[in-house]
Amino acid sequence: MDTTLLSKTAAAMVAKGKGVLAADESAGTCEKRFQSVNVDCTEENRRTYRGLLFTTPGVNQQISGVILHDETLRQSGNDGATFPAYLAKNGMIPGIKVDKGVVNIPMLPAAEKVTEGLDGLDKRMAEYFKLGARFAKWRAVITIGEFNSIVLPSHTCIYANAHALARYAASCQAASIVPMIEPEVLLDGSHTIERCEEVTEVTLRATFAALAAYNVSTEHTILKASMVVSGNTCSRQAGVDEVAERTLRVLKRTVPASLPGVVFLSGGQTDLAATAHLDAMNRIGAPWPLTFSYSRALQNTALKTWSGNPANYAAAQKAFAHRARMNGLAAQGKWNRELEKSAA
Ligand code: 13P
Numbered sequence: 001m002d003t004t005l006l007s008k009t010a011a012a013m014v015a016k017g018k019g020v021l022a023a024d025e026s027a028g029t030c031e032k033r034f035q036s037v038n039v040d041c042t043e044e045n046r047r048t049y050r051g052l053l054f055t056t057p058g059v060n061q062q063i064s065g066v067i068l069h070d071e072t073l074r075q076s077g078n079d080g081a082t083f084p085a086y087l088a089k090n091g092m093i094p095g096i097k098v099d100k101g102v103v104n105i106p107m108l109p110a111a112e113k114v115t116e117g118l119d120g121l122d123k124r125m126a127e128y129f130k131l132g133a134r135f136a137k138w139r140a141v142i143t144i145g146e147f148n149s150i151v152l153p154s155h156t157c158i159y160a161n162a163h164a165l166a167r168y169a170a171s172c173q174a175a176s177i178v179p180m181i182e183p184e185v186l187l188d189g190s191h192t193i194e195r196c197e198e199v200t201e202v203t204l205r206a207t208f209a210a211l212a213a214y215n216v217s218t219e220h221t222i223l224k225a226s227m228v229v230s231g232n233t234c235s236r237q238a239g240v241d242e243v244a245e246r247t248l249r250v251l252k253r254t255v256p257a258s259l260p261g262v263v264f265l266s267g268g269q270t271d272l273a274a275t276a277h278l279d280a281m282n283r284i285g286a287p288w289p290l291t292f293s294y295s296r297a298l299q300n301t302a303l304k305t306w307s308g309n310p311a312n313y314a315a316a317q318k319a320f321a322h323r324a325r326m327n328g329l330a331a332q333g334k335w336n337r338e339l340e341k342s343a344a
Contacts, residue, residue: 002176006220007260009134009178012093013222014261017328018064019292020180022265023050023299024097024137025069033299039308043071051077052306053299054087056317062328065093067137067180067293073128084132095180096133098124098168102141105160109147112157115140115164118171125175135178137224138168142183144191144199144231153199158206166210173220180263180293182224183207187267191231193238197246200228204254218258224293225251226267227277240273244280251286261289266297271323272340275330282333291331298323 013020025033031041039045050072053059066087073096076082084094100117104110115138128136140161145152165181172179185200204225211218228246230238238246251262266274274297281290292298301323306316329335 001174003217003220005134005176006173006178006217009093010220010222010260013064013135013178014263014289014291015064016289017332018062019294019327019331020095020263021053021063021066021298021324022137022293022295023053023069023072024067024095025295026101027071033303034308037304037307045308046071047075047077049303049306050075050083052313052316053302053320054083054090054092056320056324059321059324060091062324063092065095065135067095067097068133069097073131073133082132088132093134094132095135095137096128096131096177097137097139098128098172099138105157108154108156109150109152111143111145111147111152112154113141113143114157114160118164118167121168121171122174125171125177129175129177133177135180135222136168136172137180137182138165139182139184139224140165142185142199142203143188144185144195145189153203158203162203162206162210165207166214166216169211169216169221170214173217178220178222179216180222180224181207181211182265183226184224184265184267185226187226187229187232187269189231190233190235192234192236193228193230193242193246196231197228197250200226200247201250201254204250208254208256218256219260221259223255223259223262225262225264227264227269229267229269229277232268240276240280243277244284247277248281248284248286255288257287259288261291262286263291263293266292266294269297271297271300275323275326275335275340278327279330279333279335282331285333289331292327294327298327
């Protein structure tokens with residue numbers, strides 16, 4: 001465990017005005033996204049599209065690192081360099097998604113999932129380090145809801161996921177790879193923002209308790225958090241300031257000050273909402289750098305603009321560069337809607 005390297009990696013991931021691009025969509029998720037723009041989800045199309053994102057001119061001013069899928073870590077760009085080599089050369093840290101997706105938890109309602117991928121993880125970590133990965137991601141999913149009068153999430157679901165995240169994080173650190181831990185509380189549902197706040201707090205408490213139990217060093221861990229928002233079908237949709245205040249309140253209650261940084265997922269928020277929320281939180285300020293690690297909120301427009309047509313390549317890169325710039329500003333509390341329009 002190289003603590004100097006871990007500290008350096010973590011600090012660079014959340015450097016001022018920079019955040020992480022999540023480009024680690026599984027084959028299934030990628031299929032859905034590509035289908036929405038009528039592109040076949042072939043290995044070559046995935047390579048072309050991700051290459052488009054990584055080679056966007058100037059994007060390394062706002063993108064500190066990229067979460068890659070196993071397939072992408074082994075692919076090369078048009079210049080012949082492997083993607084991790086290209087990224088590292090251009091000042092962007094290669095990361096790797098190491099979880100193997102979610103499965104049902106026996107005896108619990110189907111909405112309750114646990115993330116798999118711990119078997120053989122130490123071996124995979126050693127290989128990922130050799131391939132250039134310096135941070136990793138593991139996503140746990142927590143669903144808010146009700147099933148046959150059972151209130152979800154259950155304690156079992158939160159506990160199972162917290163322990164998997166902690167074991168994964170310990171494996172990462174042993175391999176000198178910074179763990180990005182992602183306990184995502186889904187925004188799908190009719191629940192209130194108050195309920196989201198409650199569940200997020202319980203989830204983060206359990207997660208950090210498990211990290212302590214597995215001797216994970218919080219100094220070398222990045223939290224990828226979901227924001228505290230209203231359920232997407234809730235009749236009262238909280239405004240930007242309320243989301244920022246509630247999210248920060250929960251983080252301050254549960255996240256050790258020793259953490260090098262907190263990054264957020266976009267979770268299905270609109271591009272603008274994800275940017276506005278991040279900006280509002282940074283205007284208030286927190287004990288840690290707060291930045292983005294978005295997939296959809298960085299890629300939506302770029303993917304639509306590209307739509308598989310080589311003629312749209314440059315326009316798609318421009319769209320991606322714009323969202324990266326806006327979120328880079330939001331990571332410093334310097335974004336506003338005027339800038340959004342003028343720079344578009
Ligand atoms: P979204 O920003 O689209 O939620 O994706 C982030 C991510 O990495 C989910 O694991």
